[in-house]
Amino acid sequence: RPFPAVVPHARLLVETDAPYLAPVPFRGKRNEPAYVAHTAKVLAETIGVSKAxxxxxxxxxFFRLFGKMPRPAEQSA
Structure with missing residues (x-):
């Protein structure tokens, strides 16, 4: 997993892949958008930052790449 460590942080995005290529702990199952959280966790560990x-x-x-898309308002807890 050395590749993410050399990519500039300003270029990193996280996405789900094809329906038939789920992340390792979910292999053999249909890939789901919810698995993006697992991918983000592994990416964070790989580059040495927190999940937050x-x-x-x-x-x-994402919003820098898709600049015309409105950013949602901050939600209060």
Whole structure:
């Protein structure tokens, strides 16, 4: 898994793959969008940041890439 470690953080995104290529702990099952959380967790561990940091980073990258898309308002707890 060395590849993510050399990609600039400003270029990282997280996505689910084909329906038949689920992440390792889910292999043999249909891939689901919910598994993106597992992919983000592994990416965070690989580059040495927290899950919260990878969520913020990839969210910022998404909106930078798809700039015309409105960013949702912050939700209060």
């Amino acid at each position: 940091e990878i969520a913020d980073l990839t969210t910022d990258n």
